[in-house]
Structures are given as structure tokens and as C-alpha cells.
Amino acid sequence: MRLLDRRLADALHRIRHGSSADLIEIARRDERQLLTELDRLMTRMRAIEGQLLQIQKHATRH
DSSP: OHHHHHHHHHHHHHHHHOSSHHHHHHHHHHHHHHHHHHHHHHHHHHHHHHHHHHHHHHHHHO
């Protein structure tokens, strides 16, 4: 997740300070792709946390 955050920060920097329209467009595409990856990772993390909570609840009942 930290790697994705760093790469996203880099893309945002390139969008703000890009020297040409082509480079800015590439950075915008990178940003969209990285946001998709970050969303997928966070969704997976939430699912795992939910499963762990279910396991924990089940374990405390017995």
C-alpha cells in the first residue's frame, strides 16, 4: 500500500508540474490506474478484516 501511495504521489506531482500536455496525460492515466489498484487493495483488506472478525466472534462463543 505504501508503494502505491508513493507512486500516486509521484503521478500527482507530474500532473501539477508536467512540462507538456502529453506528459500530464500520461500522469493522469497513471493516477487512474493507481487509484483502481489502491481501491482493489483496500477492498481486499476490508474483506479480510471482516473475515477475521467473524472468526474471532465464532472463537469467543465456544
